[in-house]
Amino acid sequence: MSVESLVVERRPERTLLILGGVMVGVAVLFLLFGASGQWDFVLPFRGRKLATALLVGYAIAVSTVLFQTVTGNRVLTPAILGFDNLYVFIQTCLLYFLGSGKAASLDPRLQFGVEVLIMVAFSAVLFWGLFGGGGRSLHLVLLTGVVLGVLFRSLASFLQRLIDPNEFIFLQDRFFASFNNPDQELLVVAFVLTLGVSVVGFRMLKTFDVLVLGRETAINLGVDHQRTAAIILVLVAILVSVSSALVGPVTFFGLLVSNLAHTLVRTYRHALVLPAAALIAGVCLVAGQFVLEQVFAFNTSPRVIIDFVGGLVFIGMLMRRAPV
């Protein structure tokens, strides 16, 4: 990879600077490209989209990296454990039981609150049910999550069949990640939640670094492993809810981002890996959105492309005997 040879040999701090530069460049391009002078409309409109993309990127990147730290596994991501399907299922339920009229007029903050709660509860059950017993194999956890995902998907697809096509179109807009109509109130709530998570996480950065050494070593070094893991899992659940509620499911994106980050920034220090992953996610999402708008003219959803590329990367990783 040419990118690797450019970046890896230098110090991680410099890599971060370069990433930050790219990020700023992409953001400016996204805001100003082809905006023929109608600034008072274009800037707020695109600004909202940009904010959503950055927030979602940040949430996905941080949640995935932390999750991989606590599970000690680079192949596992919260999204693969069925969250995306749970999200689709919750949305479909709301639409089906309320009808599209009521669902549309529902206070987004309320809806968001319900979703966050359900997701946190679900993740708590899944993680503690499986990790709590200890000694369970990670692959088993993974497969269990995937099977639960199928369960939610079959329930959702069943409800979709009962919905008439006009309402389905409404649902479709909510299904597929799109940054076109981010709700402002929702954005504020999501931002506050993410900020809260970040404050808690920031004070534990050093502890996260110790966790990378593995459970036994971390305990030997005086880390309360169980408590730390529990905190991380709650943080992850909140972040995953934030990103899902804002733009819908993006299954493999986190996997892509965290592995790119680890490739570019060869260090175990979360203080460097986390910002790198967040920047990469931001660049990908903003650039992807830009391409979608200017090239495909909205005629597809980012999720599809991310799923395609991310799935291939996942398989490629396994084939390259990447450390699992």
Add this chain to the structure above:
Amino acid sequence: MRLFVAGIVILFLALGSLLIGVGDVSWHALVTPSPDEQALQLLVISRIPRLLAVMLVGTSLGVAGLLLQMLVRNRFVEPSTAGSAESASMGLMVAAVLAPQLPVVGKMLVAAAFAMGGTALFLLILRRIPLRSVLIVPLVGLVLGSVFDSVTTFYAYRLDLLQSVNAWKTGDFSTILRGRYELLWLTLGLTCCAYVAADRFTVAGMGESFTTNLGMNYTRIMGLGLLIVSLVTAMVVVTVGMVPFLGLLVPNLVSMFTGDNARKAIPWVAVGGAGFVLLCDIIGRVVRFPYEIPGATIAGVLGSVLFLYVLLRRDARVG
């Protein structure tokens, strides 16, 4: 003998299935000297075809799952965790877009060709992956499936076909009428093929070198198995849509008491698969009477719960 008892149970389920529905069909109306014309018609045009379709799908998908498990040498694969089902629906998508006038058999063949390619790709990838764990295999299959799915969704989204795609993915027997399911009889032929070649698959399940040592052509056996699985998957996807977990659940439950001998297992898997789908279909028709819930959805719910049970119980033995 036990098989015979199981057969009787299925027979009762089947009779029950014939009597469930919005239209009124009762034994009383049928066995009188002058049978009720309307009830008889309903039976012949809708109920009996539906019952046959359910049984054929259950039988063939169960056996396809068993074959895949033997060929991949892994307990956790089935047509929908090996990329077969997803690549079949991708093939359907391609056929629907490029040649919408194609007859059903043609679409089925395109889907089968795609399923063949998708499953073969899955097997190739597996050869290149260091298998640290039994569970890596279905994981790869699921990821590969979602890659195929994303291609299908990409085109469906652009052509406004999302709802049709969802219909292919959800097995539903409510649309089955006389003249719309006959393709499924071919699956019975394929199941019989599998039974005739059962011993070969058992041997292939022991691995390549073992098979070659016994003087058999491993590649050819693999090819035959792949062909049967792909054709069955494509036919099911084209006529009713995919029924998840069936091919995973039934063979796993059966092998708990018959062991890994395909010759012994296939009849049981056939009966068990038919029974499972029949049960799901009946539940789906009764729960919200007079409306129906697709059988595949019931199978997805029942199947995933049962599968989780099997998975977590076997955990002690699965590394």
